[in-house]
Amino acid sequence: MAAAAVEPRVVVVGAGPAGSRCVEALVKAGIRPLVIDESARSGGQIYRRQPDNFTRSAEQLYGSEAAKATRLHKSFDGLQGRFDYWPESLIWNLAGNRIFVVRGAQQCSVEFSSLVICSGATDRLLPVPGWNYSGCYSLGGAQIALKAQACAIGAEVVFMGTGPLLYLVAAQYAKAGARVAGVLDTSPFYRRVAALPDLLANPRALYHGLGLTASLYLKGVPVYSGVEPLAIEGDAAAGVSAVRFRDGRGREKQLHCDAVAMGYHLRPETQLADLARCQFDFDASTRQWLPRIDRDGRSTVADIYLAGDGARIRGADAAEASGELAALALLADRGQAVDSQRVARLQQQLGQLERFARGLAKAFPWPHQLAAQLADATVLCRCEVVTVGEMRSTIALTGASEANRAKAFSRVGMGRCQGRYCANAGAEVIAAATDGDICSAGRLRAQAPVKPLPLALVEVAPEDWLEVSAEGVDPVLKPAEAGL
Amino acid sequence: MKQIASDVVIVGGGIMGSSAALFLRQRGLSVTLLERDLIGQHASGTNFGNVRRQGRPLYQLPLANRASAIWRRAKELLDTDVEYIQGGHMRVCYRDRSEMVERMESYARDAKELGLELELLSAPAIHKRFPFLGPEVLAGSYSALDGHANPRLVSPAFARAAQRLGARIEENTRIILVEKVGEDFQVLSEAGTVYTAPNVLITTGAWGNELASQFRETAPLTSFGPNMSVTEPVPYCIKPSVGVFTTEEKETVYFRQIERGNVIIGGSTRAPGFPNTCRTHVRPQNTLSQLQQIRRLAPGLGQLRLIRVWSGTEGYLPDWQPIMGPSAVAAGLYYAFGFSGAGFQIGPGVGETMAELIASGQTSIDLEPYRPSRFSPEVG
Missing domain, CATH: 3.30.9.10 (D-Amino Acid Oxidase, subunit A, domain 2)
Incomplete structure (x- = not known):
């Protein structure tokens, strides 16, 4: 391994709002970070950019957030040449201060001096009978199709779940001209009213949220609150044909559709923090395990910082603030002078946005009782095709009362997604089956690789990806050789 | 202080300990099996799952053959499928x-x-x-006639089978002290429970020395992970x-x-x-x-x-052979640990052999290559 030639680097993982602002602050302070991002272009999930030859305007793509998206993209693009950039690259494991990165079928490892993880979030999913049929997507997946490819996931789409993204993606589909067959929210309307005091911490976001709902009503999209999802109808061959649910008044209803987008607010992508052996705490308000951070984003492991939705679900504005704050913490920890007034302002801003995030968690709670009551025949783990009933009988037979133990015996969470789709619901099923509380059901420990890793990997030296020019000043990225 | 008496206390709920518990119960001895974490959680549950005899030292083959016969009837013996596939x-x-x-x-x-x-x-x-x-x-x-099985399922299946025959099984029970007081051993848990028995079997894998050292039978054990x-x-x-x-x-x-x-x-x-x-x-x-x-x-x-x-956390010895057999220091004390990354296939054979040895005082398997004192001439 010829890695010794490359000095340990300040590495930023992710180029969404948190990663982009982190890079900006680091570059401003004279550091040349290495930015590793899974996407081809910066922006992250919320400000995802379309491919080069697509021509939709920022307003079309990002609606009310167009100005923010443009500012973020410009900031990142404007710094090109002052950081090293490995797009379409994934850290699949790390050990000590060495990260292991895969791009296509190439792998490269490099040492870090500091690591800022801005890994973002994915949808939290609740199994429902039929969610394994083709035509079922996460809300995030539905949004990627639209943003990146200008495609809808179906001709007639039902949006089901809860959380701000439910309304956002439905409204984006409606605006783009897709037919939205309905929006089904498991959260009853009164929850949103009760959360108002916290939601007022970010009046602008609240206003936009209400605007989204209004736009759906204006377009005649049926919007239901307090629903109980019953089943996604269809069959394995033809895919989704309808969604059956009980409305807020307990009446059974059905909406015809050929695609369903689902999500119950978000869950942070914490595998890297976990593999770095950061400590986690149970957060009762969201019923999730979160990596422990201080107010600036320091994890419990020296030199590792966490920012954005990958640390906790606080939204894009908070991601920008927390990304910059983590960079300033990193600089301070390296003994560099930082603007303490700026730190205080960011901390205050983040505090405000955290209050708003708490409001959202109250307004759109995870319907854990639905997970606990899932019918036995429902597929719980889609990767390994394990039903809720099989999980329950495994628990009854073996006494497994903790997530990792139940995984070892039942295979739930053992497949391609490594529990990223099923772990939240799985923990609720375990807790309900063992009379334990959700906290004692624990959390699935992350196991490398972070995402499936090709066996055909070819190792390359960092110099192959970090080509230093003759003057040794402006390293430019050498494109990955295809097919290796 | 809570006291629990049995004929045999087994410390360590991996494949050696849990299979020994079953075979001891089949011989009519009362058994308490104590595991610091969860049954089969460490090396026994995280290994490759090879049920292979070839490649073992020739002197190990009688033990491996004994185990092989158990693997072939595992489904009936354990009343569950441990995914044993005799695919060669x-x-x-x-x-x-x-x-x-x-x-x-x-x-x-x-x-x-x-x-x-x-x-x-x-x-x-x-x-x-x-x-x-x-x-x-x-x-x-x-x-x-060899093959493979699912290591995550095997030790818990042995433990459940032993439990059905009346073995007492306690997980999350860490043993901190084993002492011989008169004819009996007193086995003290971190939580303060004393388990007494005339026989103690230590099957604690990579942690073998924690208790063996209390009898000055420390083995040159190191740990690696597969x-x-x-x-x-x-x-x-x-x-x-x-x-x-x-x-x-x-x-x-x-x-x-x-x-x-x-x-x-x-x-x-x-x-x-x-x-x-x-x-x-x-x-x-x-x-x-x-x-x-x-x-x-x-x-x-x-x-x-x-x-x-x-x-997972495996225990290795310099000659790649386990510590297996009676203690040279205390009558009634037995060891079976440090299987050096090759214990899964022979595991049930080890359990049956140790049960035979404890119950009858002898076994047809030659234990000399595994003698606990082989690394400590001053005791042997």
Whole structure:
């Protein structure tokens, strides 16, 4: 391994709002970070950019957030040449201060001096009978199709779940001209009213949220609150044909559709923090395990910082603030002078946005009782095709009362997604089956690789990806050789 | 202080301890099995799952044969499916290590005397019969009556079977002290419970010395973790468990496919083990060397993706043989630990042998190679 030639680097993982602002602050302070991002272009999930030859305007793509998206993209693009950039690259494991990165079928490892993880979030999913049929997507997946490819996931789409993204993606589909067959929210309307005091911490976001709902009503999209999802109808061959649910008044209803987008607010992508052996705490308000951070984003492991939705679900504005704050913490920890007034302002801003995030968690709670009551025949783990009933009988037979133990015996969470789709619901099923509380059901420990890793990997030296020019000043990225 | 009495206290709920518990109950002795964490959670549950006899030292074959008979009736014995597949076990060597062929041949001759039938195959026949093997494979030795099983399921299945026969099983029970007081041992847990018994069996794997040292029988035990990976599932087509016979550690990779379709891959390089934290991690560079080597053995696997890697905490001794047999210091005290990364197949045989030894005072298995005092001449 010829890695010794490359000095340990300040590495930023992710180029969404948190990663982009982190890079900006680091570059401003004279550091040349290495930015590793899974996407081809910066922006992250919320400000995802379309491919080069697509021509939709920022307003079309990002609606009310167009100005923010443009500012973020410009900031990142404007710094090109002052950081090293490995797009379409994934850290699949790390050990000590060495990260292991895969791009296509190439792998490269490099040492870090500091690591800022801005890994973002994915949808939290609740199994429902039929969610394994083709035509079922996460809300995030539905949004990627639209943003990146200008495609809808179906001709007639039902949006089901809860959380701000439910309304956002439905409204984006409606605006783009897709037919939205309905929006089904498991959260009853009164929850949103009760959360108002916290939601007022970010009046602008609240206003936009209400605007989204209004736009759906204006377009005649049926919007239901307090629903109980019953089943996604269809069959394995033809895919989704309808969604059956009980409305807020307990009446059974059905909406015809050929695609369903689902999500119950978000869950942070914490595998890297976990593999770095950061400590986690149970957060009762969201019923999730979160990596422990201080107010600036320091994890419990020296030199590792966490920012954005990958640390906790606080939204894009908070991601920008927390990304910059983590960079300033990193600089301070390296003994560099930082603007303490700026730190205080960011901390205050983040505090405000955290209050708003708490409001959202109250307004759109995870319907854990639905997970606990899932019918036995429902597929719980889609990767390994394990039903809720099989999980329950495994628990009854073996006494497994903790997530990792139940995984070892039942295979739930053992497949391609490594529990990223099923772990939240799985923990609720375990807790309900063992009379334990959700906290004692624990959390699935992350196991490398972070995402499936090709066996055909070819190792390359960092110099192959970090080509230093003759003057040794402006390293430019050498494109990955295809097919290796 | 809570006191619990039985004929035998077993400390350590891996495959050795849980199978010993079952066989002791079958012999009518009362048994208490104590496990610091969860049954089969460490090395017994995280190993590759090879149920292989070939490649073991010839003197180990009687023990391996005894275990083999148990594996074949595991389903009835345990009343559950531990995914034992008698799909055969294949050892192959590469063209650039042709000297291994002779070693395989002589091993096969000697093993036959000891009841292990091996079929020798060479190119091109071996490629015709096992088309997934790479062109570098020169020859192989095939054992039809071996195979593989799911290590996550096996020890808990033994423990449940023992429990059904009346064994007392306590998980999350860490033992801090074993003392002989008069005729009985007093086994003290961290929580303050005293378990008393005239016989104690220590089957605590990589943690063996914690209690053995209390009898001045400290073994030169070190800890390593296996290097395990699993691929996404693909249609089931590979029956045998396959491994490389070589003198180069890096080249020693092995794989097996399970009916679900995933291919489990092990070997190449071990990582240091951490008994103190009870967590042993895969070193990413070891995964990389494993991938490189597995593509030599079975190039077709190169088209798959790994979805998960894991390791566990195993105990190793300098001669790669366990500490197994009666204590040289205290009558009624027995050990079976430190199986040096090769305990899974013989596990049930070890349990049955230790049960026989404790219940009857003797066993047909020659335990001399595993004598606990072999590393400490001043005690022996």
